[in-house]
Amino acid sequence: MDFILTEDQQAVKEAARDFAQHQLLPGVIDRDRDMIYPTEQVKMMGEMGFLGMMVSPEYGGGGMDTLSYVLAMEEISKIDASCSVIMSVNNSLVCWGLEKYGNEDQKQRYLSRLATGEIIGAFCLSEPEAGSDATSQRTIAEDKGDHYLVNGTKNWITNGGKSSIHLVMAQSHRELQHKGINTLIIERAFPGVSIGAKEDKMGIRASDTHSIMYSDVKVGKENRIGDDGFGFKFAMSTLDGGRIGIAAQALGIAAGAYELALKYAQERTTFGKPIMTHQAISFKLADMATEIEAARLLVYRAARMKDLKMDFGTAAAMAKLFASEVAMKATTEAVQIHGGYGYVKEYHVERLMRDAKITQIYEGTSEIQRLVISRALLKGELYQPMQPSLQKA
Numbered sequence: 368m369d370f371i372l373t374e375d376q377q378a379v380k381e382a383a384r385d386f387a388q389h390q391l392l393p394g395v396i397d398r399d400r401d402m403i404y405p406t407e408q409v410k411m412m413g414e415m416g417f418l419g420m421m422v423s424p425e426y427g428g429g430g431m432d433t434l435s436y437v438l439a440m441e442e443i444s445k446i447d448a449s450c451s452v453i454m455s456v457n458n459s460l461v462c463w464g465l466e467k468y469g470n471e472d473q474k475q476r477y478l479s480r481l482a483t484g485e486i487i488g489a490f491c492l493s494e495p496e497a498g499s500d501a502t503s504q505r506t507i508a509e510d511k512g513d514h515y516l517v518n519g520t521k522n523w524i525t526n527g528g529k530s531s532i533h534l535v536m537a538q539s540h541r542e543l544q545h546k547g548i549n550t551l552i553i554e555r556a557f558p559g560v561s562i563g564a565k566e567d568k569m570g571i572r573a574s575d576t577h578s579i580m581y582s583d584v585k586v587g588k589e590n591r592i593g594d595d596g597f598g599f600k601f602a603m604s605t606l607d608g609g610r611i612g613i614a615a616q617a618l619g620i621a622a623g624a625y626e627l628a629l630k631y632a633q634e635r636t637t638f639g640k641p642i643m644t645h646q647a648i649s650f651k652l653a654d655m656a657t658e659i660e661a662a663r664l665l666v667y668r669a670a671r672m673k674d675l676k677m678d679f680g681t682a683a684a685m686a687k688l689f690a691s692e693v694a695m696k697a698t699t700e701a702v703q704i705h706g707g708y709g710y711v712k713e714y715h716v717e718r719l720m721r722d723a724k725i726t727q728i729y730e731g732t733s734e735i736q737r738l739v740i741s742r743a744l745l746k747g748e749l750y751q752p753m754q755p756s757l758q759k760a
């Protein structure tokens with residue numbers, strides 16, 4: 368697929384690969400085992416421009432296209448998916464949403480610090496009783512004239528403990544259902560914000576996932592993004608882009624596992640020859656390589672559609688659905704190819720398999736992606752037949 372990349376995109380890919388190999392690989396097993404947040408590594412990602420890749424240079428970002436961002440996500444995810452989810456949320460859910468829908472004052476106050484990694488952000492949509500059913504927000508933003516009073520709890524928030532800025536979806540007019548939801552910029556330092564314990568997760572264990580509680584938090588109206596009631600559309604539109612980031616993460620996890628399995632299969636011998644030459648193994652690798660390449664096409668296509676300002680929501684859903692399923696399958700096969708070695712931490716593939724699972728869950732489960740895609744089909748937005756019907760009249 369490298370033939371479709373420009374020289375600049377190729378350079379971004381190589382820089383990210385080099386960074387991941389030299390700065391993320393050392394210690395990745397320990398950070399995963401002990402749930403150690405990658406403080407130094409995140410600082411370096413900020414310095415290298417990986418935390419605000421698509422933000423305009425006037426706000427301190429890299430001014431790059433989505434495909435460049437996807438390439439960096441892919442390379443970083445091959446080595447450390449904990450770092451790549453921190454990067455993905457900051458880039459696609461926080462910076463992108465703020466730049467596209469925030470006003471100039473909000474961008475001046477927050478965007479450049481987020482884009483450079485001076486601070487990082489969190490996207491606070493999920494709640495104990497509002498995951499897939501995101502319209503059922505119980506967090507309240509009560510309209511008090513010049514400000515809102517926010518009360519509620521958010522769950523499974525990536526960057527929850529380390530972020531200085533939260534984009535929080537909250538209900539202001541319950542009778543209007545999703546049209547009553549607002550997105551507010553809440554600073555961690557505002558009185559009434561408290562952070563729950565770090566979640567002890569199956570995968571992406573070094574990333575920082577917490578619940579966040581808001582108790583009588585006073586938020587000035589200047590911190591509302593968009594018009595009154597725009598918050599749900601903000602969340603959905605921003606998640607469309609976020610799903611490209613997670614699709615790229617899944618692609619990277621799959622490709623990382625494949626690269627390790629291929630190398631192992633070339634070096635390991637059984638019955639007097641490298642296991643790569645046993646058809647039982649080489650066919651697995653053939654399937655992995657083919658499926659990963661197909662996922663790559665879908666992910667790059669969604670990124671390109673976004674860059675061309677086309678409607679990309681369904682393409683993003685397809686990319687995330689397919690890449691995350693490929694990640695789960697490829698990592699499971701990589702463990703199988705490694706045999707007993709694959710089951711121990713030293714060989715990395717068991718971690719990649721645990722990391723792969725979350726890509727089928729966060730930023731919309733595989734089931735939600737199928738819902739988004741099937742709704743597009745029902746609306747006739749996809750694959751209209753180009754030929755007259757073959758059915759007999």
Ligand code: CAA
Binds near residue numbers: 498501545739
């Ligand atoms: N862009 C803009 N607007 C959109 C949209 C989109 N992609 N999708 C829907 N909308 C609008 C609709 O047009 C509709 O607006 P109107 O009423 O004006 O017509 C409104 O939003 C409601 O849409 P639906 O009727 O489709 O709402 P729904 O309740 O039937 O379903 C859903 C929507 C697709 C299921 C949605 O709830 C969803 O995506 N759920 C999954 C939530 C999710 O992805 N959560 C991830 C949490 S964040 C996270 O994981 C981050 C992290 O930390 C890693």
